[in-house]
Amino acid sequence: MRIDKYEYVDAHCHLYEYSSKEIERFTENVLIFAVADDFGSSSLTLKISQVYKNIIPGIGLHPWEIGSSINQEEIDKTIELIARVKPVMIGEVGVDAKFREHTLELQKQVFLRILSIVKESNLQPIMNVHALGSWEYVFNLLVKYDVNLAIFHWYTGPIHLLKEIEAQGYFISINPSAMFQKKHRRILEKAPLDIILTESDGPYNYRGHILSPDLIKDLVEFMGKVRSEDIEVIRKQIIENTENIIRRIKY
Ligand SMILES: [Zn+2]
Secondary structure, eight states: OOOOOOEEEEEEGGGSSHHHHHHHHHTTEEEEEEOOOSSSHHHHHHHHHHHHHTEEEEOOOOOOTTTTOOOOHHHHHHHHHHHHOOOOOOEEEEEEEEGGGGHHHHHHHHHHHHHHHHHHHHHHOEEEEEEETTTHHHHHHHHHHTOOOOEETTTTTTTTTHHHHHHTTTTEEEHHHHHGGGGGHHHHHHOGGGGEEEETTTEEEETEOOOOOGGHHHHHHHHHHHTOOHHHHHHHHHHHHHHHHHHOOOO
16 A cells, blocks of 8 residues: 555544545545444445545444444454454454443453454454553553554543553554643643554544544644644654554554
8 A cells, every 4th residue: 555645644534424425535635544333334444445445444343332232243243254354454442431331341351352353363453442541451451462553542541651652563643632622732742753643533523523534634733833843744754654554564
């Protein structure tokens, strides 16, 4: 995959929720890591990646849906799909201890099953993880299961973990919410530039802001301001970080 034609990177987007017209427009200058939430959206994302070759498709089981809209049968089916397809990316997966505490045990079981499949099959896909309220727990498991590549999506975890994420060769993605919410800026100020990616989590509605790949350009400009760094330096570093990820994928 050649990514030098892209100006921007969206490292976490629910692309299957958009129309083909929108997908066509976004993918013109944004390289998109297309995550999925369940069996249906994983299958759809794989199909989209047949049409739009330059996206990175994922198979996922969203922690918010586990134990609610996703039942045991669907969990099994999706894990079988991972084993069969050997995807380049697994996500959105993870554990959310903040907003879904009532399904925590089941989320952990599912995440552990996914990690076991990855380890047993000797795959080295990108793990696109959601780890709200469980940053260290998820980080420790990724290390334990020898995961080679991981992106901590919408990172709002502890500052001290950033160094460990860097040492492990993992990445974090910064969400446009940093532009609207002061508490999300702290990470942007502190994170080493060589682990930073940009993401939209589109089309999620964050406090009235509809997130989309269209916001990435503004986000990069904002990052330049916050870090007192040239915007082009930041934009190019994000492209370089992405090239680094793509080089390291084995599937
Ligand atoms: Zn998401």
